[in-house]
Amino acid sequence: xxxxxxxxxxxxxxxxxxxxxxxxxxxxxxxxxxxxxxxxxxxxxxxxxxxxxxxxxxxxxxxxxxxxxxxxxxxxxxxxxxxxxxxxxxxxxxxxxxxxxxxxxxxxxxxxxxxxxxxxxxxxxxxxxxxxxxxxxxxxxxxxxxxxxxxxxxxxxxxxxxxxxxxxxxxxxxxxxxxxxxxxxxxxxxxxxxxxxxxxxxxxxxxxxxxxxxxxxxxxxxxxxxxxxxxxxxxxxxxxxxxxxxxxxxxxxxxxxxxxxxxxxxxxxxxxxxxxxxxxxxxxxxxxxx
Amino acid sequence: xxxxxxxxxxxxxxxxxxxxxxxxxxxxxxxxxxxxxxxxxxxxxxxxxxxxxxxxxxxxxxxxxxxxxxxxxxxxxxxxxxxxxxxxxxxxxxxxxxxxxxxxxxxxxxxxxxxxxxxxxxxxxxxxxxxxxxxxxxxxxxxxxxxxxxxxxxxxxxxxxxxxxxxxxxxxxxxxxxxxxxxxxxxxxxxxxxxxxxxxxxxxxxxxxxxxxxxxxxxxxxxxxxxxxxxxxxxxxxxxxxxxxxxxxxxxxxxxxxxxxxxxxxxxxxxxxxxxxxxxxxxxxxxxxxxxxxxxxxxxxxxxxxxxxx
Numbered sequence: 001x002x003x004x005x006x007x008x009x010x011x012x013x014x015x016x017x018x019x020x021x022x023x024x025x026x027x028x029x030x031x032x033x034x035x036x037x038x039x040x041x042x043x044x045x046x047x048x049x050x051x052x053x054x055x056x057x058x059x060x061x062x063x064x065x066x067x068x069x070x071x072x073x074x075x076x077x078x079x080x081x082x083x084x085x086x087x088x089x090x091x092x093x094x095x096x097x098x099x100x101x102x103x104x105x106x107x108x109x110x111x112x113x114x115x116x117x118x119x120x121x122x123x124x125x126x127x128x129x130x131x132x133x134x135x136x137x138x139x140x141x142x143x144x145x146x147x148x149x150x151x152x153x154x155x156x157x158x159x160x161x162x163x164x165x166x167x168x169x170x171x172x173x174x175x176x177x178x179x180x181x182x183x184x185x186x187x188x189x190x191x192x193x194x195x196x197x198x199x200x201x202x203x204x205x206x207x208x209x210x211x212x213x214x215x216x217x218x219x220x221x222x223x224x225x226x227x228x229x230x231x232x233x234x235x236x237x238x239x240x241x242x243x244x245x246x247x248x249x250x251x252x253x254x255x256x257x258x259x260x261x262x263x264x265x266x267x268x269x270x271x272x273x274x275x276x277x278x279x280x281x282x283x284x285x286x287x288x289x290x
Numbered sequence: 291x292x293x294x295x296x297x298x299x300x301x302x303x304x305x306x307x308x309x310x311x312x313x314x315x316x317x318x319x320x321x322x323x324x325x326x327x328x329x330x331x332x333x334x335x336x337x338x339x340x341x342x343x344x345x346x347x348x349x350x351x352x353x354x355x356x357x358x359x360x361x362x363x364x365x366x367x368x369x370x371x372x373x374x375x376x377x378x379x380x381x382x383x384x385x386x387x388x389x390x391x392x393x394x395x396x397x398x399x400x401x402x403x404x405x406x407x408x409x410x411x412x413x414x415x416x417x418x419x420x421x422x423x424x425x426x427x428x429x430x431x432x433x434x435x436x437x438x439x440x441x442x443x444x445x446x447x448x449x450x451x452x453x454x455x456x457x458x459x460x461x462x463x464x465x466x467x468x469x470x471x472x473x474x475x476x477x478x479x480x481x482x483x484x485x486x487x488x489x490x491x492x493x494x495x496x497x498x499x500x501x502x503x504x505x506x507x508x509x510x511x512x513x514x515x516x517x518x519x520x521x522x523x524x525x526x527x528x529x530x531x532x533x534x535x536x537x538x539x540x541x542x543x544x545x546x547x548x549x550x551x552x553x554x555x556x557x558x559x560x561x562x563x564x565x566x567x568x569x570x571x572x573x574x575x576x577x578x579x580x581x582x583x584x585x586x587x588x589x590x591x592x593x594x595x596x597x598x599x600x
């Protein structure tokens with residue numbers, strides 16, 4: 001019994017690391033623009049599909065991964081300029097609908113490009129699974145956790161130790177005053193959206209070897225990522241990390257003990273509980289009221 | 291009122307002579323229009339947001355189908371039962387969800403939608419992932435309703451709901467809802483109880499969705515949890531936005547445009563792009579949703595209305 005739970009826990013860590021990446025994208029955009037970007041999961045789908053199809057065409061894995069992240073960022077930039085920027089003065093409900101539309105549109109475009117077939121991507125490192133105290137960790141897990149370290153580390157260094165990052169934090173803390181200091185809020189909003197798309201794309205690249213890639217994977221990934229973001233606190237990057245791992249572990253352990261079909265349901269029951277009991281999330285600060 | 295009645299009778303006569311395929315579309319539009327009417331009260335007038343409306347359709351459909359299959363309850367009563375089941379669920383859920391606003395409300399309703407979908411998929415009592423088959427259809431005396439019959443029943447329900455909703459939003463009640471949408475604090479200062487009104491609008495929208503779901507179950511005679519997923523909820527939002535959030539005619543227009551456009555795209559896109567399969571309309575739906583919100587946020591009906599007044 002204990003061994004089983006330990007195994008589910010390890011599986012949860014692998015999944016949770018991916019959720020954390022997607023959640024980071026949500027948090028980044030929400031902090032800077034106050035926007036929940038329902039299209040976040042689709043960037044992961046774009047990353048996964050691009051990487052899988054390029055690697056399938058014979059490109060080295062590293063190049064395929066880099067191009068996949070680039071494609072996701074470009075689509076993110078385009079999406080922001082075409083869909084969100086023209087409506088940035090609209091009320092929050094309209095903006096939610098717009099990102100919803102963006103999500104459906106990206107998914108539909110992917111259907112035209114790749115069709116309904118799913119693509120697979122080889123694990124980045126061949127080799128046997130890692131055994132930790134009798135539990136098996138899939139060979140892809142270190143890569144996923146590596147991506148987490150890379151992204152959260154880079155964000156930490158950028159936000160805390162560079163002048164530009166300080167400007168971003170000022171824009172988050174108090175937009176009107178930041179504006180009087182000449183901090184370009186619109187530009188920061190744009191780049192945070194692109195960065196979130198890139199992070200989502202990277203999440204897709206590292207998850208593709210685990211789940212294989214298909215045009216409709218974005219919805220599930222996006223929803224899980226954002227349960228994780230709410231769980232940890234929508235305005236907290238450490239919260240995204242914690243929320244991602246917690247959600248992954250919750251899902252896998254309860255899914256393993258009850259039935260795998262309930263996995264997704266568990267996540268959303270947690271979401272509802274968090275929204276009611278502690279809407280600011282575990283590590284968040286405030287509930288933003290528009 | 292008399293004009294509406296004439297329009298309705300004329301409509302039914304026209305439907306009588308349509309091809310069965312077109313009659314099927316008319317029935318489907320009616321069912322969706324019923325859901326969208328309710329959604330417009332909750333989203334358009336009260337200014338809230340629901341991304342889980344498909345869950346109420348599912349609750350209505352499953353309630354009616356289960357009663358008919360297990361207890362042999364007449365599907366006509368199933369329509370009432372479906373509406374009640376969805377309404378009660380909405381009432382219960384409202385104590386959680388309606389404490390939240392905007393983004394958080396969107397999340398909570400979305401989560402509710404997914405939990406309901408997962409629950410119906412997992413619970414064997416409701417057929418599990420294989421769904422419910424052979425759901426009895428509606429009958430009048432010895433006549434088993436055909437497509438034509440369903441089209442008429444659907445639009446009769448739409449007509450009733452339309453008249454009721456129009457009286458509701460045209461009264462002080464509707465103005466109170468609009469007051470809530472422009473600021474709950476201000477509304478409360480005018481003596482309106484925002485919480486109660488939001489709850490009532492939410493329950494109303496769920497009842498409409500539940501009745502629509504029950505009718506849908508009898509009409510197609512087979513349901514499973516995938517018929518009521520997140521994407522259906524998004525489609526309802528699209529219908530609402532496209533037609534015009536704060537317009538009742540908009541609900542009908544939105545439902546009609548989305549269903550017809552969906553059919554059109556499903557038939558035409560594979561001719562242009564042979565490799566396209568599956569949900570080919572979703573790309574266009576997404577783009578249309580964004581374009582409408584940016585260019586015509588008041589929707590088709592809102593735009594037509596402002597022309598008429600000008």
